[in-house]
Structure formats: structure tokens, C-alpha cells
Amino acid sequence: MLKGNSVYKISLLLSIVFVVVGVIFYDWLGEQASVFLDFAVANFNWFYLLVGSILVSLCLYLMFSKYGNIRLGKDTEKPEYSTFTWITMLFAAGMGVGLVFWSVAEPVGHYTTPPYGEGSTSAAANLSLQYTFFHWGLHPWAIFGVIALGLAYFSYRKGLPTTISSIFYPVLGNKIHGSAGKTIDILAVFVAAVGVASTFGLSTLQISSGLNYQFGTPDTFTSHLIIIGLATTLFIMSSWSGLNRGIKYLSHFNMALVFLLMAIVLIVGPAKQIFEMLISTTGSYVGNIVPMSLRLDAFNGEASQWIGNWTVFYWAWWTTWAPFVGAFIARISRGRTIRQFVSAVLLIPSLVSFVWFSVIGGSALHFVHNLGYTALASNINADVEAALFMFFESMPLGFLLSVLAIILIFAFFITSADSATFVLGMLSNNGNLHPSSFVKITWGVVTAGAATVFILAGGVDAVRTISIVIASPFTIILLFISYVLLKEVRKETQTIKS
Template structure:
């Protein structure tokens, strides 16, 4: 514990206070409980600054595209002789598993069918509504979130591996603020990173436990109770802490590869046992619609329609804030596994591969749900309304041959995604609270692992997960400002380097 920074102690104290606040019964403190206060703040931010989230996310997309085609694309994230540490397949698996794997499983069927019944505009339950539903699912899980991740991950990898700076977010802003960033402001920035990571991942742990429990209930009839969910958290905690403590090249690497294999296997099952031709036609036409309408969707506001504004607040603005809240954790992890790649290779890999895979995933599972709804009168949306969004995937799989086998594979996939998200976050929290150490002590990772699970378990028990999620999203607002500063810091550093060195890292003259 000698290497921990003051960010570790500040973060641990604040998290403990939030958990205590979250478990205070609402009737004891009606107007000042955590759920009420965080909801008021989140509503204010989304209502008043939705445009800011929209413009910020779009700015990160534009910046990423600029880097692909700029002269800086040849700069290596490391020293001239550095080679990539991981193969392409392992690299994609690790960044994908950390980035949004469990979310895809949770929302793959639920989001498109929800948009089909409640579209952002136009009449519901029509052919146009079906295209719009999938188009916006692509939008929410495609280029924009991965551009957000790529921006912060690129900055961390560039400064850590090329400039030998500490692997913390505050160090990225040194070109703008100089040595002043090593004081109070640097501590505040790194605290925001840890704050968003803990609460974002703890919420996902709780949601993951709910979906695993819901899946077991749907498949086996076992009642989905809070006791079952807490047992699931306890079991998974043992696995992910063990994985995190074995390091990147063992537990996390192997589990990420297993994740990808299981995800592809499940997707192929549903694709070829389901309406294959419909799914691929749906994927192709929606992909074209998504690409064609990406600029207008990226800047779409609804100043003349309160109903459409409510939809956008609930979905698009919420997602953009959620991805920004997750960016410190995912960005730090992606940076850690990306040494030796060029900026162009990095940005293309981080944005394009997960976006295409995610689009295919939504087409397979969401397309199957809509096909069942339209052509088989399966009423999937009614199942979701009755039993919860966590059952959407299993309601779809129930209509397939060998449904029990596929459902068991789905539950295993959720478990492995659950473990890899948590062990990656534990590793990142260790880095961010030990001054950017690439190999944080096992004792630090163990403490953060226990804290994450405790927060998830206690707030799940008290019904406070929504407050925890909202608290994480609130942290996205200041971090969005930090990320904008990161862009300016990167450009300033690139220009400074271009004057002194050629783009392979050799000094000019």
C-alpha cells in the first residue's frame, strides 16, 4: 500500500459516504435521500445541457475522423521500436469486453423492440418505425460511444507510452496547465475518474446480477429474489478479483477471448436458427440508413416537440452521458493494452470493429425480436413490460429450437462479461490510485474489488442502483469538459512533436 496516492484515500472515503447515504431509508430523509437528490441534478443537467452532451459526443467523432486522415496518424503509441503487445484478435476481444459487452447482451433485444413500439418520431409499429428503431440502436451503440472511448484512450496511451508520463488522466493535461496539474486540480480530475468508474461499474454489477437471476428464473423457474442476486454477486466477485490479481496476460486476457468466442457462438446460433434472410436484409438496409443519416442524427434536437424531447432525454442524452461516465474506465483499460500501435491503426480498430460487430449483434437479436413481434405475434414487448427488460433476450430465445441450450450459453456469456468488466475496472482503479502504475499491487486491486461489489450489493438490497447510476452520469458532466481539454492538449503536443521530430519519433536534423 506504499504506492497509493491521496486519490485512493479521498475516493474510498467519498464512496463510503455515498453508500451510507444510499442505504438511508427514503422515509427517514424524504427530500434529501440519494435517489431524490441525484435525480433532481440529473434532470437539470439533461434538460438544460442536453445540447452540450450532443455537441461534445459529435466533437469526439469529428476529432477521431480527423486523426485517421491527418499526418499525425503515423505516430506510434510508444517508442519507435515498440511492437503491439497483443494480437489483433486478443486486442479486439479485450477492448470489446471492457467497453460494453454486458450492455449489448442486456439491450440487444430490448432496445430495438422498445423503439419499435415507442419511436423517436413518426408512427409506431410500422415498417418505418422498425428501420428507425434499429437505426437508433446502431446510433446509441456505434461510432459515437467508441469515439468517446478512443479519444481518452488515445491520450492516455500517447502520454504514457510515448512521453513516459504517469498513466493518469490528469497527466494528459500537462501541455495546457504545466506543473500546476500536479497539485490540487490534478487530484480533483483523477478523483472524478475514480468516482465515475466505481459507480458506473458497481451499477453494471447490480444490473448484471439482475439479468443473470432473471435468466435463471426464465429458464429454470428459480424465483428471482434479492437473495439470489446477492449470492450471484458474491460468486462473481471471487472470480473477477482472482482474474484481476492474476494480471492482464492471464485471467483478463483468457476471459476476454472466451467472451468473444461465446458471443460469436450465441450470435451465430440465433442468426442461423432464426430468420437468417430477414436479419441480414435488416442489417444491410439499416446500416445504410445509419451511415446516410449519421450527421443529422448526431445534431438532432427537438425544440418544437416536447414528446420527442422526452424520448431524446431518456435515450440519446442519457446514453451520451453514460458513455462519457464510462470513458475514464474503458479509456484507461484500452490505453493499457494498445502500446505499439499507430494512431491511425488505433482509432480505426477502436471505432470500426466494435461498431460493426455491435450493429450485427443488434440486427440478430433485435431483428429476431421484431420479426417475432411482426410476423409471429409473439408480443415480446408485453413480456418485457410484465417481467422487466432483463428478460427480453430470454423471451426471444424461448421461441427458437434448442432454446434451453441457447439460454444457458447466454447466461454463461453474461457471467463472463460480468467478470471481465469488473476485473478490468478493478485493474483501472488500481492504476488510477497508484499514480498510473501499469502493475498495481494486488492488495490495491483487492480493496477496489471488494468496494465495487459491496456498493453494488448494498444498493441492490436497498433498491438504490438507479441512484448510483445517476450519480455516475452526473460525474460525466465535468468529465466531458475535461475530455474537451484533452483534445486541445493532444493537438498541442502533436504540433510540438512535429516541430522537433519526424513522425517515426526520430529527431529532425
């Protein structure tokens, strides 16, 4: 029988073991994760794609159904945060880091090596943005949204603790307070810690590459440790100020910087083509979302490998983020109706992502395809960490853009870490909405150590492989959460009707 604060102790112990094993046996960890990745891609591509499609379908169904009027809280409750603050805080939970990291590297990578057809062509350019939209659109936010909706519904509507196990109350009953429930929470916290660490690792690599590219600072493991140490110190300082000050104001700053960066690129870049790409690619994405969601080339090994390296990786990576991002979104969404919640969580971040990739990634494609910067494409594919800075170097005001990008990455890093330590503290302490500073600092230090493991084990490749290994069990839990959530809102509606 697991008792007391066993979720905190055991999940923390698992995370520490992951750090220790990763630091001592990083070569072995990278090799074993690669073996598992090959196995997963060869045998379970279909499962990851199917789960992603089910979650998107569930969210859209809840948005347009009669269940959309159910409020996440008491019927008379009003939202805690204004709509603007709420939306900006959605990006505080880690997505911003990935948007900046892959803003140039992914569209250019798909352009040279598309999912099908010949690379480095007009068709490949269009397809590259279409699949980038696919990877950063409805599917990831549906994965986050289902967990967030389950947490918010059972916590604020049913009065249960803000823990992943509470979502299983209709199935497990009071066993959620026993070993079964605590096992679910331990797995969720550990998965969340690894997902957070992967984000920290990517941020560190990109900041180090940017500083090296612009100022010639050494891009070494020592530099990575210094960046992680500095960021850890800053987000611990931010966490002392609490959710309503540190994260709230940092979120506003981040979004202002995002739009400033995009505005400058629009002014000095190919504005006409950017708007054309945004409109046409959005149409292509909407028109092809079902074929893309279920596309499996069973008789084409190379195409199947592409799906594994990109789509399956992303679906698994989003799953490692899901407990952390979902819990944070749930925490800031009290008082919203299901329809308000799903429409905002699903659509607004997706649209912002589409605009971001059209402006930054679309401009890079313009330089590579229309202006013939073929060497730039080769360099970007060879060094994805420095891709954004290589592209900015080719633009007017490139130095200013690079400096703003480094500030943005660092700000997203701190904001994500701040929200992550809050969520890990909450989930590992029986849903405590005000975890102690000691608990948050402990999780901050441990996730910083886990980020070091990702860097040691192989950087971006390690993020790809280890994320899929860790996320696999939780993917199954996502299906159960979907079933329980749908069952419970139907039951509530029937009860009210009776």
C-alpha cells in the same frame, strides 16, 4: 496540498461514502438523482449531443490526418499484443455486458416507442435498429477512444504516469503532480468506480432474471447479493493471475461464446431478414449519423424527453465508463500508431455491435412485427431485465440459448470486473501498471457495494439517473482532453518538421 497516495485514499473514501449513503438513504438518492435528470434533460440535451459529436469528429480527423503516423510509444516499438487478442480485449472493459443486456430490450423499446413517428410499424422497426446502431456505434467508442488515446500518448510517447492528469501536462505542467492534478485523478477514479458499479448492477439484474425465468430461482434482493458475492469472489481469483492470463483468456472465451450464440440464432432464426437488416440499417446509420447526432426537437416535449431518456442517458453512461475503459484500452495499446489505434477502436467494436444487434435484436423484431408476437413486445417493455430470455423462449433451442446467455453474462461480468479492478488500482496509484492485489481486491469489494446501491435505488432507472449526475463534471473534462491532445500532436509534428 494533496500528497502521497491521496488519490487512492480520497477516491476510495468518496466511493465508500457513496455506498454508505446509497444503502442507508437509497430512496432519497433515487429521488434526488431523478430531479437532476429532469433538469439535465430539460436544459442540457444540446450540450451532451454536441460533446459526443465533437469527440467523433476529432477521432475521424486524427485517423485520416498526417498525425495518424505517430506511434503510441517509441518510434521503433512493436505492439505488445497480437491484433486478435487486442481486439477481443477491447470488449473486456465492460461493453459486452451492456450489449447483452440491451440486445432485445432496446430495439423492441424503440419499435413500440420510436424517437418520432408512429410506433409498431415497418418504419418504426427500421428506425429502431438505426437508433440502436447510433447508441452503440461510433459515439461511445469515440468517448472511450479520446481518453485512451490521451493516456497512451502521454504515457508511452512522453513518459508520464498513466493517469488522467498526465493528459493535462501541456496546460498544467508540473502542477499535475500537485493538488490540481490529483483533483482531476480523484474525480476520474470516482467516476470510473460508479461506471463500473452500474455495469455490475445491470449484470446482476439480468443474471437473476434469467435464472428466475428458466429455473424458477427467486428473483429477490438476497439473490442479487449472492450473485454479486459469487462474481466478486471469481473475479478476485482471476485478478491474481494478471492481465496476460486471466483477462486475456477470458476475453477469448467471451468472444467465442458471442459468435456461437449468434451462429445458433442465425441457423434457427430468420437469417435472410437478419442480413437484410444488417446491410440496410448500416447504410441508414451512415447516411443519417449527422442528423441523429445533432437532432433536438426544441418544440416537441415528448420527442425531447425521448432523446433525454435514451441518447443523453447513453452519452452520460459512456462518460462514466470512459476513465475505466479508456485506461484499460490505453494499457493494451502500446506500440500502435494513432491511425491503427483509432481505426480499430472506433470501427471494429462498432461493426461487431451492429452484427450482434442485427442478429439478436433483429430476430426479436421479426417475431414482434412479422409474426405478430405483440404480447412479447409488451412483456419485454415491462421487464427489460428478462427481455432476452423472453425472446429466446419463443425460439427453437430457446433453453440452450438462455443457458448460453447466462454463462455469457456471467463471463462478461467477471472479465469486466477483473479489468475494472486493475484499472482502478492503476489510476489511483499514480499510474502503476502493476497494482498490488490488495488494492485490486479493495476496489473490487467497494464497486460490488456500489452495484448493490444501484439495485437498491431502483435498478435500471437508477443506472440512468445516477450515471448522468456523476458524469456531468467529467463531460467538461472530455472537452479539455480533446483540445490538449490535438494541440500536442500538432506541436510534435511541427517540431519533427522543423
